[in-house]
Amino acid sequence: MNFPSKLIEDAVNEISRLPGIGKKTALRLALHLLKQPETHTDNLTEAIIKLRKETSYCSICHNISDQEICSICLGSRRDKGLICVVEDIPDVLAIENTSQYNGLYHVLGGVISPIQGIGPEELKIASLIERIDQPHSGDPVTEIILALPSTMEGDTTAFYITRKLKEKGIKVSTIARGIPIGGELEFTDEVTLGRSILTRINYSVD
Amino acid sequence: MNFPSKLIEDAVNEISRLPGIGKKTALRLALHLLKQPETHTDNLTEAIIKLRKETSYCSICHNISDQEICSICLGSRRDKGLICVVEDIPDVLAIENTSQYNGLYHVLGGVISPIQGIGPEELKIASLIERIDQPHSGDPVTEIILALPSTMEGDTTAFYITRKLKEKGIKVSTIARGIPIGGELEFTDEVTLGRSILTRINYSVD
Numbered sequence: 001m002n003f004p005s006k007l008i009e010d011a012v013n014e015i016s017r018l019p020g021i022g023k024k025t026a027l028r029l030a031l032h033l034l035k036q037p038e039t040h041t042d043n044l045t046e047a048i049i050k051l052r053k054e055t056s057y058c059s060i061c062h063n064i065s066d067q068e069i070c071s072i073c074l075g076s077r078r079d080k081g082l083i084c085v086v087e088d089i090p091d092v093l094a095i096e097n098t099s100q101y102n103g104l105y106h107v108l109g110g111v112i113s114p115i116q117g118i119g120p121e122e123l124k125i126a127s128l129i130e131r132i133d134q135p136h137s138g139d140p141v142t143e144i145i146l147a148l149p150s151t152m153e154g155d156t157t158a159f160y161i162t163r164k165l166k167e168k169g170i171k172v173s174t175i176a177r178g179i180p181i182g183g184e185l186e187f188t189d190e191v192t193l194g195r196s197i198l199t200r201i202n203y204s205v206d
Numbered sequence: 207m208n209f210p211s212k213l214i215e216d217a218v219n220e221i222s223r224l225p226g227i228g229k230k231t232a233l234r235l236a237l238h239l240l241k242q243p244e245t246h247t248d249n250l251t252e253a254i255i256k257l258r259k260e261t262s263y264c265s266i267c268h269n270i271s272d273q274e275i276c277s278i279c280l281g282s283r284r285d286k287g288l289i290c291v292v293e294d295i296p297d298v299l300a301i302e303n304t305s306q307y308n309g310l311y312h313v314l315g316g317v318i319s320p321i322q323g324i325g326p327e328e329l330k331i332a333s334l335i336e337r338i339d340q341p342h343s344g345d346p347v348t349e350i351i352l353a354l355p356s357t358m359e360g361d362t363t364a365f366y367i368t369r370k371l372k373e374k375g376i377k378v379s380t381i382a383r384g385i386p387i388g389g390e391l392e393f394t395d396e397v398t399l400g401r402s403i404l405t406r407i408n409y410s411v412d
């Protein structure tokens with residue numbers, strides 16, 4: 001693609017380095033910014049610069065936080081005995097948005113993937129063990145909930161963490177896999193359907 | 207959506223103001239930037255700021271240009287008698303990338319749209335007439351090629367310009383509408399297929 005100006009070429013090249021944004025989309029975004037008031041661009045770039053330079057992570061759960069310790073870890077109404085282990089930050093947001101969980105989190109920062117050269121040392125697993133041995137809140141940790149992706153890498157990570165925690169005598173659970181709410185049986189893939197039969201739960205009417 | 211940090215909330219809000227980018231994509235982009243080296247963010251924001259503050263437009267054809275007059279208008283090998291009228295800047299890029307056109311351009315900056323309150327005065331139509339009356343290159347303009355969108359607004363604009371140019375005695379043409387190269391007849395919509403029959407061209411084998 002030939003550009004009429006070096007400025008737009010540079011902008012398109014930089015914007016198209018973002019994931020999922022190609023040259024055509026980048027050009028569309030650049031031309032959009034040119035048509036907007038200058039304050040729009042100022043606000044956008046300022047927010048991005050501040051995000052990158054000032055964002056810090058919670059020293060306990062490794063979630064994004066404005067303070068040294070995040071609001072979830074400090075929350076007085078949170079169940080400090082529960083720790084939900086997730087792959088990355090968006091997972092915390094997803095679970096928080098369900099309003100179904102009231103415990104703490106632990107962000108691993110990835111999952112074990114030998115192909116990508118990610119071993120247990122690259123993840124925040126040692127810091128999880130440390131949290132269990134010396135809980136920040138003082139309350140003992142009673143259960144670790146693994147909310148990891150349902151992939152080979154996720155399963156490997158779950159297996160590794162479970163082995164590590166075996167000697168601690170802490171209950172380890174994993175979120176349920178099965179047919180999504182509202183899902184039709186006939187359109188569910190065989191692996192999920194098969195697993196949902198094997199991991200069936202007791203159905204009781206009181 | 208609840209965010210763990212004001213910084214990420216601001217960044218997501220600003221990024222999601224861009225066209226075609228929702229909150230979820232904005233969050234993904236923001237988290238991506240957090241994982242990249244700081245130079246990545248610096249380069250991106252610098253390119254966007256420079257684009258917005260320093261971009262100027264060619265005073266003749268209104269295309270983006272680093273100089274007062276763009277390289278196309280100044281091009282010594284360009285046919286100065288031809289002016290291709292387009293809606294906006296991406297159209298110039300699209301035609302340039304075909305390598306099939308060697309004339310000049312005129313960027314209207316939109317098309318006539320009464321619904322959106324865009325009349326002929328909002329567009330660079332007066333400046334097109336001026337270019338024809340007093341050509342910058344000194345060479346007389348012999349043909350105006352209308353390469354406007356095939357919509358009601360595009361057709362209205364084409365009609366308006368053609369009426370305006372009638373008294374000048376300049377040839378006005380429009381780019382061909384028809385079945386795309388490689389397109390199948392059976393999958394072409396009726397309007398396009400019907401038009402392609404009405405506007406058929408002589409087929410000659412020499």
